[in-house]
Structure formats: C-alpha cells, structure tokens
Amino acid sequence: MKLSYFPGCTLKNHAKNFEDSALCALKTLDVTVQELERWNCCGTVFSLTTDDLIHHIAPVRNLIRTKQQGSDKLMTLCAMCFNTLKRSNERVKANQEDLDIINDFMYREEIKYEGDVEVLHLLEILKNDIKFETLAQKVSKPLKDLKVASYYGCYLVRPEEIAFDDAENPVIMDELMEVLGATAIDFPFKVECCGAYQTVDKPGVVADRTNQILTSAKKQGAELVVVSCPLCAFNLDHRQKETVAKFPEFKSMPVMYFTQLLAIALGCPEESLRLDLHYIDPKPILQEKGFI
Numbered sequence: 001m002k003l004s005y006f007p008g009c010t011l012k013n014h015a016k017n018f019e020d021s022a023l024c025a026l027k028t029l030d031v032t033v034q035e036l037e038r039w040n041c042c043g044t045v046f047s048l049t050t051d052d053l054i055h056h057i058a059p060v061r062n063l064i065r066t067k068q069q070g071s072d073k074l075m076t077l078c079a080m081c082f083n084t085l086k087r088s089n090e091r092v093k094a095n096q097e098d099l100d101i102i103n104d105f106m107y108r109e110e111i112k113y114e115g116d117v118e119v120l121h122l123l124e125i126l127k128n129d130i131k132f133e134t135l136a137q138k139v140s141k142p143l144k145d146l147k148v149a150s151y152y153g154c155y156l157v158r159p160e161e162i163a164f165d166d167a168e169n170p171v172i173m174d175e176l177m178e179v180l181g182a183t184a185i186d187f188p189f190k191v192e193c194c195g196a197y198q199t200v201d202k203p204g205v206v207a208d209r210t211n212q213i214l215t216s217a218k219k220q221g222a223e224l225v226v227v228s229c230p231l232c233a234f235n236l237d238h239r240q241k242e243t244v245a246k247f248p249e250f251k252s253m254p255v256m257y258f259t260q261l262l263a264i265a266l267g268c269p270e271e272s273l274r275l276d277l278h279y280i281d282p283k284p285i286l287q288e289k290g291f292i
Helices: 016-028 054-068 079-094 096-105 122-138 172-179 203-219 230-238 240-246 258-265 283-288
Strands: 002-006 032-035 073-076 118-121 147-150 183-185 224-227 255-257
Touching: 002 054, 016 032, 016 255, 016 258, 054 073, 054 079, 054 096, 073 079, 073 122, 079 096, 079 118, 079 230, 118 122, 122 172, 122 258, 147 172, 172 183, 172 258, 203 224, 203 230, 203 240, 224 230, 224 258, 230 240, 230 255, 255 258
Parallel strands: 002 032, 002 073, 073 118, 147 183, 147 224, 224 255
Antiparallel strands: none
C-alpha cells in the first residue's frame, strides 16, 4: 500500500514523537508513505464564515498537491489538520461556485481542483484499509496489562458530517488499543474540549479542563491517556504543571499519541517514540510493563 501524506506544521517540530512513531509503524506494516511535495500549512482551523473563501485556499492547495503527486487519497495524522482539510474539501465539493473562485485564485500553473481527493485519518486507514484483523497479526509486543484511556477531543468526531466515528461515543481508538493487547478504559470526558487555544492567554482554563479530563480517566483505572491531536497533547501533558499548581491534589498521568503505542506493539525501536518530548515522562509505566 502506498499513501500520500500531509504532515502539517507541528509534526515537524514539537510533535515529532507523533510523526516518527507513525512512520515507523507504517513501515513495519509494509505501507509506503510519500510526503506531499511543497505542502503548506492547512490553515489550522476551519473558517466558519460563509463568505470567507480566502481561508480555504491553503487546504485546497494541499489537495491540488495530492493530485499532482498522482494520488486521490490523502492521509493525515493530526486531528486538527484532518478536520480543516476535510471540511474545506467537503465545502468545495458541495459548492461549485466556491470551487471555481478558489481555482481562479490559484497560480496559473496550478492544475484545477475537481473535488476528487479523499481526506483520510490514519485511524480509519488502520481500521478500514489495513484492517484491525491484519494489524493484530503483526503485533510482536502485545501491550498486556496496560490500561489506556482514549481521548478524542473535538476535531476527530465533530461535526458529524466529516466524522468517521460516533460524535458522542467514539470507540475507534479504544478498538485499536484492544487490538494492540491493551485494556481500553472508557471514561465520560473523552470528547470534552481540552480548552484548545485558551492555552495561549488563559492557561487557568486549560488547567481546569486537564484536571477534569485526566482525573476522570484515572478514576476509571487508566494508567495513561492516548490522543491524536498535538494541541490536545500539549494541553493535557505540558499544562499539567499549571494543573498541579492550581489543584494540589491532582495526580499526574502520562499522555501519549496512539501511534507511539502502535509503534511499541509492532516492535519499533525506542528512538522512534521520541519520549524526550513529553512533559510527564511515560518511561516509568512503559518500563514497569516491560515494553521498553
């Protein structure tokens, strides 16, 4: 299998643990990943203003790059990139006038986008294309006795028209954790917002959310939380410093990307996990379980 891949900005710096672990896991699964040439930032968030077409230029240009690369499918890892790219794609597919205006705005040497690229998240590729049954046969280091809570946040499952799982009770990451040999822990805050960009000027708001989300997961028996969004990872991991300061009774918990546990289960080397990028070190629990 060969996949065109849009990394996005954060996966090239602060979230290298996300990208490196994913690429190692996919290589182990015999998937060839071809990063888009000349990709640009997706725009980070989808514009909700109906007459604001300029903010759809960036995501559509990446879809053009996909076609130039000879592909009609584009894989994403970051939940925010997935959400932005797919929602812009769905908008122009449903509105020919918008698509014509955007195409006319592009450089003359650009090909015209016809709305014929499918934006996919790695999770749905693992489930629907690679198949969880096949993936289970590739697991060389089952994550036995590890209790994992999957945190979905906002962008994977909202709005419903672009979601690949139930908006209120998603289970795809839980299913993946079970395939990898871990115990999936359900908890009531798995689709609550982490505070998102409030982290910039209102870290206290994020500390409130981090306390609620992680404390809820811990109460249900989770030993760590997995995510698919670099902003969620920052708020739930790095903002634990502010959380402890605001809530002295708060108990810290490791937060990892789902791809890191996938990489461990598939036998990828520890270097691909980039554990040095975490605020709360996952090494103690991973070493305790004998995974590294």
